[in-house]
Amino acid sequence: MVRAHNPQARTREPTPWKLQRCRIVHPENESLIDDGLAVYFRAPYSYTTHPTIELHIHSGRALIAALLSSLSRIPSLRPAESGEFTRQALLAGRLDLTQVEGLHDLIEADTEVQRIQALGTAGGETRAQYDSLRSQIIHCLAQVEALIDFGEGEDIEEGVYDRAKAEASTLLSQIQGHLADSRKGELVRSGIKMAIFGPPNAGKSSLFNYLANRPASIVTPIPGTTRDVLELTLDIGGLPVVVADTAGLRRTDDVVESIGVERGTDAVKNADFSVCVLPLSEVLSSDGSTIALPKDVQELITPHTYFLLNKADLVSNPLPTSNLVIDGHPDTAGRVWTASLATGEGTQAFVQGLAGALMSQLNINGPSAQSQEHHAPLVTRERHRVHLESACRFLKAFLALPPEDVVLGAEELRYAAQALGRVTGDIGVEDVLDAVFRDFCIGK
Ligand SMILES: Nc1nc2c(ncn2[C@@H]2O[C@H](COP(=O)(O)OP(=O)(O)O)[C@@H](O)[C@H]2O)c(=O)[nH]1
Ligand SMILES: [Mg+2]
CATH class of the missing domain: 3.30.1360.120 (Probable tRNA modification gtpase trme; domain 1)
Known part of the structure; x- marks a missing residue:
């Protein structure tokens, strides 16, 4: 044509x-x-x-x-089906399954941190890590199979089995390390859950609206205005964050409000982290050094709680945040900010500080650190986690076997290698293909 x-x-x-x-x-x-x-x-x-x-x-x-x-x-000629070009690339071995998933994530990326993560995965960084782990397992397996074929002490040097075990044990801790990465890859891909909570009238909905950059939640001076949980996915310093505004925590006879409080409490408990908004003027001790936590708030404080002391405009000469102590929580350094959502003072510093704290908590290099070397995470989907966990189980089974069970040991190593092969699509690819390509745009 x-x-x-x-x-x-x-x-x-x-x-x-x-x-x-x-x-x-x-x-x-x-x-x-x-x-x-x-x-x-x-x-x-x-x-x-x-x-x-x-x-x-x-x-x-x-x-x-x-x-x-x-x-x-x-x-x-005929029109391509959705994802057909990428499917051909996968079947021809030009891309592996992690790259295909990365490409999908890249097309879907809403924030800068998501884009950087997906770019690394689509470019093959994740694939390279899986290939390396798998070839190390195959190296172990080769040594064990040599033992089966020739027997130690005759044709094969002494200590081969012990060496294979030492290698498998290092691999096991490497994979366990990736599994314990605080679900960083999954959180960046699907959004980090953050709940805003605190007593009524503290400015929670004002914060929600400030982050959303629009009046998404109703703000009034009447305590108990917010009743249900409101959720929005927002870009906070490049991180995708699913922010929830909740009803102020207080005991109430109002049936609707008390259901709202219950739902809000659940949202805080299920969130990856939370921001406790407190009205500075009401919680500051008379000497201006200590923050008293309202009773209903106390039980929801965890190491993943950040504090915004709001309404700073109502306090004359507040102390610098670093000198403030949250009563009963001496370990909150770096997690407390003072601001006024009414005047805007301190709000930008709060958002920047919060994004920075989250980045370091999740061990993510921010957009500004783009040029630095970074590794795409190994786990960005539940599917990866399942196969990595099963690889760990097979490696542990191999390590637990006595040397005379060398044939069984080889089998366990083979299964461990297969589990990793399932992540990259080298093994058992057919059953996941349809699920992976379903969401692709036509053609690509
Ligand atoms: N003076 C002052 N008032 C504020 C500030 N932030 C919010 N407010 C007011 O406090 C009231 C309650 O705010 P809202 O966001 O609805 O609080 P929520 O109940 O915690 O969601 C509203 O009248 C807001 O205008 C602030 O920084 N300073
Ligand atoms: Mg509210």
């Missing part, structure tokens, strides 16, 4: 990987469709590894429709 001007060129293979201007004409009647650009990718150096022609045409609905309809006149 793409024909060059020079009639002799019709029979020649186009120059590969060179963008060329050409007339794009109808395959049957040769009527002009557009004056565009075309590039030919010679196999296997294309996205799918198959020979590929890419047409660059002017935009416009009628133009695209005319081109697609003329392409469909060529008997061997």
Whole structure:
């Protein structure tokens, strides 16, 4: 369907990987469709590894429709299904399953930290780590199989079995380390859950609206205004955060409000971290040094609670935050900020500080650290976690076997390698393919 001007060129293979201007004409009647650009990718150096022609045409609905309809006149052509190009790339081994997932995450990324993580995974960083772990297990397995075939002391040097065990044990702790990474990869991919809580009238909904940059939650001077949990996914310093505004914590006879308080309490307990908003003027001790926590708030404080002491405008000359102590919680340094959501003072510093604290808690390099070396996390989906956990179980089973059970040991190592192969799609790929490609856009 793409024909060059020079009639002799019709029979020649186009120059590969060179963008060329050409007339794009109808395959049957040769009527002009557009004056565009075309590039030919010679196999296997294309996205799918198959020979590929890419047409660059002017935009416009009628133009695209005319081109697609003329392409469909060529008997061997049909429109691609969603994710079909990527599926071909996967089946040809050009991408592995983690890269395909990374590509999907890249297309879906809403925030900078998500984009950076997905870019690393799509580019093969995660694949390289899985391949390395798997080849180390296979190295162990090779030693154990050599023992089965030849027996220690005769053809094989002494200590091979012990060495294989030492290697397996190092691998096991490496994988366990990845599994204990505070679900960082999964949180960045699907959003970190943060609940705002505190006593009524502290400014929780004002904070929610400030973060959302719009009046998403109703703010009034009447305590008990917010009754249900409100949720929004927001970008906080590049991190995707699912923020929940909750009803103020207090005992109340109002049935609706007390259900709201119960729901709010659950939201705080289920969140990955929370922000406790307190009205500074009401919780500050008379000497101005200590913050007294209201009773209903106390039981929800954890090491993952951050504090915003709001309404600083109502306190004359408040002490610097670093000198304030939260009563009963001497370990809150770096987790307390003072601000006024009414005047805006201190609010930016709070958001920046919160994003920084979350980044360091999750051990994430922020967008500003982009040039530094970083490793894509090994676990960005439950699927990865399941297979890594089963690899750990097989490695442990191998380590628990006595040397005389060397044949069983080899079997356990084989299973461990297979478990990792399932993450990258080298093994058992068919059953996950449909799930992975379902959400892909057409074509890509
Ligand atoms: N003076 C002052 N008033 C504030 C500040 N932040 C919020 N308020 C007011 O406090 C009241 C309660 O705010 P709201 O966000 O609804 O509190 P919530 O009950 O914790 O959700 C409203 O009248 C707000 O305008 C602040 O920093 N200073
Ligand atoms: Mg409210």
